[in-house]
Amino acid sequence: MIHKLGVLLMAGLPTLPAFSQGFEAVPASVAPQYRFDLRHDYYKDEAAYAKDQAEARALVDSLQPHRGKVGASGQALFELVSKLERLDTLTSKLYIYRYLLYAADTTLEAKFSAADQAVSEINSKAAFVATELRKLSKADLDRLIQQEPRLAPYRFSLEQNTRYKPYTLSSDQEELLSRLSPQLYSWEGQLFQKLIDRTTFTDLETPAGTQNVYRDRQLLSKQPDRDLRKKALLTLSTEYQASADLFAFSVIKLAGSLNAEATTRGFKDAFASSLFDAHLSTEQAETFFKTIADFASLSRRYVQLKKDRIRKTSGIPDPAPWDNDVVPTGFERPRFTIGQATDALKASLGFHGPRYAADLAELLDPANGRLDIVSGKNRMPGAFSWGFYGAPRVFYSYGYRGYLDDVLTLSHEGGHAVHYDLIDQNKVLPVYASGPQYFTESFAMLNEFATADYLYQHAATKEQKTYFLEQLLDVMMRRFFDIVMRSEFEYRAYQEIQAGRLTEADQLHELWKQEGLRYVGEDYEKHDFMKRGWAYTPHYFTSPRYYINYLFANLMAISYYERRLVDPDFDRRYVELMSNGFPDTPVNLLKKHLALDPFDPATVKGAMKALEGKLNELEALY
Numbered sequence: 271m272i273h274k275l276g277v278l279l280m281a282g283l284p285t286l287p288a289f290s291q292g293f294e295a296v297p298a299s300v301a302p303q304y305r306f307d308l309r310h311d312y313y314k315d316e317a318a319y320a321k322d323q324a325e326a327r328a329l330v331d332s333l334q335p336h337r338g339k340v341g342a343s344g345q346a347l348f349e350l351v352s353k354l355e356r357l358d359t360l361t362s363k364l365y366i367y368r369y370l371l372y373a374a375d376t377t378l379e380a381k382f383s384a385a386d387q388a389v390s391e392i393n394s395k396a397a398f399v400a401t402e403l404r405k406l407s408k409a410d411l412d413r414l415i416q417q418e419p420r421l422a423p424y425r426f427s428l429e430q431n432t433r434y435k436p437y438t439l440s441s442d443q444e445e446l447l448s449r450l451s452p453q454l455y456s457w458e459g460q461l462f463q464k465l466i467d468r469t470t471f472t473d474l475e476t477p478a479g480t481q482n483v484y485r486d487r488q489l490l491s492k493q494p495d496r497d498l499r500k501k502a503l504l505t506l507s508t509e510y511q512a513s514a515d516l517f518a519f520s521v522i523k524l525a526g527s528l529n530a531e532a533t534t535r536g537f538k539d540a541f542a543s544s545l546f547d548a549h550l551s552t553e554q555a556e557t558f559f560k561t562i563a564d565f566a567s568l569s570r571r572y573v574q575l576k577k578d579r580i581r582k583t584s585g586i587p588d589p590a591p592w593d594n595d596v597v598p599t600g601f602e603r604p605r606f607t608i609g610q611a612t613d614a615l616k617a618s619l620g621f622h623g624p625r626y627a628a629d630l631a632e633l634l635d636p637a638n639g640r641l642d643i644v645s646g647k648n649r650m651p652g653a654f655s656w657g658f659y660g661a662p663r664v665f666y667s668y669g670y671r672g673y674l675d676d677v678l679t680l681s682h683e684g685g686h687a688v689h690y691d692l693i694d695q696n697k698v699l700p701v702y703a704s705g706p707q708y709f710t711e712s713f714a715m716l717n718e719f720a721t722a723d724y725l726y727q728h729a730a731t732k733e734q735k736t737y738f739l740e741q742l743l744d745v746m747m748r749r750f751f752d753i754v755m756r757s758e759f760e761y762r763a764y765q766e767i768q769a770g771r772l773t774e775a776d777q778l779h780e781l782w783k784q785e786g787l788r789y790v791g792e793d794y795e796k797h798d799f800m801k802r803g804w805a806y807t808p809h810y811f812t813s814p815r816y817y818i819n820y821l822f823a824n825l826m827a828i829s830y831y832e833r834r835l836v837d838p839d840f841d842r843r844y845v846e847l848m849s850n851g852f853p854d855t856p857v858n859l860l861k862k863h864l865a866l867d868p869f870d871p872a873t874v875k876g877a878m879k880a881l882e883g884k885l886n887e888l889e890a891l892y
């Protein structure tokens with residue numbers, strides 16, 4: 271699967287000037303090896319591809335006699351489930367193969383689009399199974415499993431549909447909703463994009479060439495010239511926020527529609543519905559936000575510590591939001607060749623044990639054709655790992671440049687790849703080979719922490735040690751509290767909109783300002799433009815209510831990090847948990863394998879203690 275978080279939060283910058291003379295992130299002598307070779311695990315030729323496509327079409331046709339009779343007998347349902355399992359593997363393989371080729375060479379778009387369309391068509395013909403399962407009650411399911419005991423292992427998987435029965439409307443209502451759905455929920459994201467597209471963002475002249483205040487904002491924030499940084503950020507704010515009233519308008523309308531649909535279905539509100547999708551509850555979200563608010567001072571302390579540091583190392587008397595990315599004068603960001611990155615990953619992720627280490631080594635060995643990381647013409651931006659059940663996963667990146675961001679992305683995405691490989695090797699039922707994204711993300715995030723921590727522990731100079739610890743805190747702490755703010759903001763906004771108390775743009779800005787004052791501090795008092803900063807989150811428009819998933823992922827990852835330090839048996843049980851796939855809800859699996867409840871206030875407190883410990887180390891280093 272494509273890891274949204276990986277792409278959005280980890281992709282980093284498209285280019286940064288290479289300061290180190292002669293540094294080659296992927297040396298020219300080995301570069302040709304770092305390309306996908308999909309002949310072995312995917313298709314050796316077009317004929318092989320066509321053969322699988324024909325099989326998938328025949329298979330979905332053979333399902334059609336079951337239409338209207340999905341719950342008719344246990345035996346028939348078992349047959350259906352087995353065929354769907356095979357169909358899913360085939361369509362994933364067909365789709366992912368074309369996608370991987372397209373990512374590495376975007377001129378192959380036509381072939382990818384054709385595959386996309388063919389696979390959608392096949393899947394739509396199988397969609398009736400899920401719809402009909404939603405009409406079965408728990409008692410129906412019990413009866414079917416009694417008739418056909420071979421269905422028993424599939425119970426949890428089938429329940430992913432049947433558990434929606436209490437929230438499913440009459441056929442007429444469902445049909446009406448599905449017809450209206452594009453009109454209700456897609457214009458907000460489209461309006462958001464149109465508002466950005468119609469805005470003329472200013473180009474600024476810089477020593478590194480012309481840079482755009484919107485497109486190149488991450489580069490501009492790293493400019494050594496302070497006046498330039500300030501001008502860039504303030505210009506961006508003025509131009510972007512000229513649409514703030516309409517950004518707010520569409521979020522308020524979107525929340526209104528989603529709340530209305532959710533309550534019609536019998537949920538308390540829209541968040542109750544999406545949390546139910548994720549096997550979570552509003553009670554868990556509430557408990558979490560309440561507990562975490564007690565640690566807001568930890569986040570503000572971190573912000574203050576960074577400002578003091580900037581004052582001392584850069585001579586800026588009054589650090590402002592445009593100074594956040596300043597590094598000490600003369601400091602050069604460390605870089606890693608792909609060989610050095612490979613060694614760092616093997617060393618920092620070795621704690622997972624021999625099976626994990628062996629698969630990681632295979633992934634990173636370019637001879638296996640599972641990496642495609644050398645920049646070039648016609649490549650898709652971003653980084654991801656992907657694959658289908660039954661073949662080793664692969665990793666793609668737009669271009670490995672050797673910065674710490676690149677190394678951490680490899681550690682994160684490599685974590686996904688090995689995780690899914692372990693599930694395959696463990697012969698988990700294919701229906702349990704994938705799970706909720708926030709759960710899989712939590713494992714990948716721990717990898718980032720582990721790699722950054724390793725580099726910090728093994729740094730050659732004090733300067734580098736400081737840099738790596740700052741980066742560790744960045745991925746572990748700054749990102750965490752940023753996610754807390756963005757998740758809680760959306761969660762509270764939906765509640766207020768539902769209650770009829772939030773109807774105007776200014777009220778939305780005020781809500782964001784309150785989050786900012788709590789978790790960042792005085793900047794939100796000093797700089798009025800920051801209260802409209804919530805609108806830089808595209809998720810609010812295109813994937814509403816999704817952001818909170820990152821929060822749970824992050825919380826779990828910090829909990830793993832903390833447990834590892836105190837429990838010598840943790841690593842073994844952790845890998846066992848990963849290898850077993852997803853035959854139950856994340857909360858149940860965490861309890862069973864790790865005796866961990868990430869929503870227990872005591873767990874949250876433990877996780878915050880881990881952050882505080884790292885912050886103390888940074889303070890000592892400073």
Ligand SMILES: [Zn+2]
Pocket residue numbers: 273274275276682683686711714
């Ligand atoms: Zn990920």
